[in-house]
Amino acid sequence: MDILNAKFVKEMCDTTANMYRLGWDERNGGNISYLLDEEEVAKYLDLSKISRNIDMGFKADPLIGKIFIVTGTGKYFKNVEKEPENNLGIIRIGKDGHTAELLWGFEDGSKFTSELPAHLMSHMARLSVDPENRVIIHSHPTNTLAMNYIHELDEKKFTHTLWEMCTECIVVFPDGVGVLPWMLCGTNEIGEATAKKMKEFRLVVWALHGIYGAGKSLDETFGLIETVEKAAQIYMLTEATGKERINTIKDEDMVKLAQYFGVDYRRDFLNLPGQSIKRIS
Ligand code: 2HA
Numbered sequence: 184m185d186i187l188n189a190k191f192v193k194e195m196c197d198t199t200a201n202m203y204r205l206g207w208d209e210r211n212g213g214n215i216s217y218l219l220d221e222e223e224v225a226k227y228l229d230l231s232k233i234s235r236n237i238d239m240g241f242k243a244d245p246l247i248g249k250i251f252i253v254t255g256t257g258k259y260f261k262n263v264e265k266e267p268e269n270n271l272g273i274i275r276i277g278k279d280g281h282t283a284e285l286l287w288g289f290e291d292g293s294k295f296t297s298e299l300p301a302h303l304m305s306h307m308a309r310l311s312v313d314p315e316n317r318v319i320i321h322s323h324p325t326n327t328l329a330m331n332y333i334h335e336l337d338e339k340k341f342t343h344t345l346w347e348m349c350t351e352c353i354v355v356f357p358d359g360v361g362v363l364p365w366m367l368c369g370t371n372e373i374g375e376a377t378a379k380k381m382k383e384f385r386l387v388v389w390a391l392h393g394i395y396g397a398g399k400s401l402d403e404t405f406g407l408i409e410t411v412e413k414a415a416q417i418y419m420l421t422e423a424t425g426k427e428r429i430n431t432i433k434d435e436d437m438v439k440l441a442q443y444f445g446v447d448y449r450r451d452f453l454n455l456p457g458q459s460i461k462r463i464s
């Protein structure tokens with residue numbers, strides 16, 4: 184079977200194309216990694232054939248034998264749909280824990296995203312708290328980034344403002360948004376810091392750079408980032424009027440939403456008495 188017809192390749196093409204058209208992933212901005220089911224990949228590829236071994240520069244022992252489809256370094260989301268075989272690659276984490284075995288893709292000689300440490304370390308962190316996690320997406324969504332320049336970069340305050348901007352925000356990301364200070368990207372250090380946040384949050388802002396999202400599917404993860412970006416857009420649009428926001432969703436209303444939809448939200452991110460405990464459960 185032709186791998187270009189595989190659902191996971193098509194989904195990667197669709198997601199990168201959507202993100203590019205939304206203006207979130209200029210030039211080579213953004214990267215995606217998606218943990219695949221070995222049996223599904225075996226329908227398209229001979230898993231004993233390794234086209235290249237590439238050192239990752241860090242250890243990912245808990246992921247040994249796991250297979251990911253990932254975007255390539257220096258590649259443009261704009262071009263993934265046209266040439267998936269050059270812009271995407273399928274890698275398996277080798278037995279030594281630090282080699283990526285290339286099973287397909289990167290046919291022009293390129294390799295996986297420079298943000299592989301942040302991706303794989305985030306996969307390990309999310310899988311340790313949610314065995315169903317499959318996807319990590321990094322992106323540079325415009326309004327989320329703009330908001331970084333004018334809003335305090337405090338996790339509680341940043342999350343609270345986003346929750347206030349759209350009624351459904353607290354339902355979509357009840358665990359809130361983690362925030363990392365500006366750090367050098369592409370390094371193991373930012374990878375480790377991101378993964379630490381990912382134990383608590385499915386969304387992590389990289390200050391003045393972009394955002395990381397984690398989820399069970401490409402759709403779910405994209406939807407998380409899309410919802411943050413929509414809230415940030417409302418924030419930026421209302422800020423730009425120079426007028427005071429005289430109507431806001433109140434903390435009491437957020438509690439009603441969380442209770443009605445049955446979500447386990449960050450109580451300590453609201454400003455209500457008796458809400459200092461982190462979780463309902
Ligand atoms: O891969 O977005 O953070 C390009 C980036 C790096």
Ligand code: ZN
Binds near residue numbers: 212368
């Ligand atoms: Zn980036």
